[in-house]
Amino acid sequence: MLLCIDCGNTNTVFSVWDGTRFLCTLRTATDHQRTADQYFVWFSTLMAHHKIPVEITECILSSTVPRVVFNLRVLCDRYFDCRPLVVGKPECLLPRPPRVDEGTQVGPDRLVNTAGAYNRHGGDLIVVDFGTATTFDVVAHDGAYVGGIIAPGVNLSLEALHRAAAALPHVDVSKPQRVIGTNTVACMQSGVFWGYIGLVRGICDRVRAEYDRPMRIIGTGGLASLFSQGDVLFDRIEDDLTMHGLTVIHQYNKDQGTL
Ligand SMILES: Nc1ncnc2c1ncn2[C@@H]1O[C@H](COP(=O)(O)OP(=O)(O)O)[C@@H](O)[C@H]1O
Ligand SMILES: CC(C)(COP(=O)(O)O)[C@@H](O)C(=O)NCCC(=O)O
Ligand SMILES: [K+]
Numbered sequence: 477m478l479l480c481i482d483c484g485n486t487n488t489v490f491s492v493w494d495g496t497r498f499l500c501t502l503r504t505a506t507d508h509q510r511t512a513d514q515y516f517v518w519f520s521t522l523m524a525h526h527k528i529p530v531e532i533t534e535c536i537l538s539s540t541v542p543r544v545v546f547n548l549r550v551l552c553d554r555y556f557d558c559r560p561l562v563v564g565k566p567e568c569l570l571p572r573p574p575r576v577d578e579g580t581q582v583g584p585d586r587l588v589n590t591a592g593a594y595n596r597h598g599g600d601l602i603v604v605d606f607g608t609a610t611t612f613d614v615v616a617h618d619g620a621y622v623g624g625i626i627a628p629g630v631n632l633s634l635e636a637l638h639r640a641a642a643a644l645p646h647v648d649v650s651k652p653q654r655v656i657g658t659n660t661v662a663c664m665q666s667g668v669f670w671g672y673i674g675l676v677r678g679i680c681d682r683v684r685a686e687y688d689r690p691m692r693i694i695g696t697g698g699l700a701s702l703f704s705q706g707d708v709l710f711d712r713i714e715d716d717l718t719m720h721g722l723t724v725i726h727q728y729n730k731d732q733g734t735l
Contacts, residue, residue: 479532479556480722481548483539484585485608486631490519491719492528498719500526508543512550534735535560536568536726538584538718540608561729563588563722571728572620585718586613587621591728592721593694594619596714600689602680603717604710606630606697610672612679617689625679630699634668651705673706680709 478493483506491501502522504510523530535552537560539545545562552560561568564584571591574582589603590613599617602624604610609632612625628636630649638646647664655670657663684691695703695710696717704710714720729735 477531477533478723478726479535479552480719480726481535481537481539481560482585482588482718482722483537483541483544483548485540488544489719491716491722492523492532493719493723498716499528501716501719506541506544508541508547510544510547512547512554515547515551516555532556532558534558534726536563536722537561538563538588538722540583540585561726561735563725567734568725569729569732569734570725572618574621575616576621576623582621583611586611586624588718588721588725589613589696590615590619590621590721591724592717592719593714595724596717596720597692597694597712600687600691602683602691602693604676604680604693604695604697604700605718606695606699606703608632610675610697612683614683614687614691625683627675627679630668630672633671634664637664637667649699649702651702669703669706673703673709676703676709677707 480491480493482489487503488506489503492499520530535558537548549560552558576582589605593601593603594615599615599619601615603613608629610627610629614622614624616622637644647661649668650665651669652662652665655666657666680693692711695713700713
């Protein structure tokens with residue numbers, strides 16, 4: 477079985493792929509101090525809880541946090557007796573290399589989203605991922621990542637408001653009933669909810685105007701469905717897009733004979 481690991485700046489997600497489907501998806505906070513032994517205790521306990529035997533033979537890993545890669549490598553080596561394929565490293569081949577300025581290190585999560593979205597939908601896409609940052613990835617007609625947009629993440633924006641202003645509390649993002657808030661929390665929620673909808677719509681409209689072909693928009697990340705309650709932002713919402721992309725890249729490397 478293939479273990480797919482998607483490590484973002486906030487959360488690290490493990491998904492077990494049996495070649496046909498994901499058997500389970502487990503989430504833990506990203507922490508570069510967590511050791512291989514700690515990962516294994518957490519992983520094996522939850523696998524036992526889900527009654528899934530731990531039979532990992534292969535692993536692919538994408539991490540936006542370079543420091544966590546070491547301990548995840550040790551996890552694979554020590555407990556699964558395999559070497560993980562690490563997206564973004566030279567030994568990990570991509571179906572299409574990104575076309576960006578020389579020396580640019582594209583976030584591996586964005587390369588993975590690109591591969592996953594192209595595999596499902598073909599090219600000419602905008603992938604919007606609501607993570608720690610909100611990223612927009614432009615996928616060309618041939619499946620290459622050709623650039624995009626990085627905006628502050630939803631929770632980051634709320635947290636920044638709370639930290640910078642003494643009278644503003646910590647609030648969770650949600651859809652407010654009205655645009656005009658009549659209390660502090662409602663005002664903040666409106667600013668973030670409707671502000672983000674304006675951000676996503678405005679950026680996608682401008683990308684479409686700059687791009688020379690019709691495009692489809694794919695939303696992913698836990699907050700995509702929340703924002704789609706306010707406006708028709710996406711042609712599709714796919715929560716498993718990053719995990720799917722990891723299986724696509726892993727299969728591609730197998731097909732190329734490098735694994
Ligand atoms: N369904 C959801 N509802 C509310 N907040 C969410 C939801 N899904 C994720 N989040 C929040 O969005 C932020 C980014 O989460 P995540 O997608 O795991 O980011 P990353 O991939 O950068 O680690 C986190 O603060 C997380 O708590
Ligand atoms: C933009 C990101 C911080 C998003 O990371 P995430 O929200 O998934 O934790 C990550 O993709 C990254 O570190 N990118 C490097 C710069 C780039 O993609 O151009
Ligand atoms: K992400």
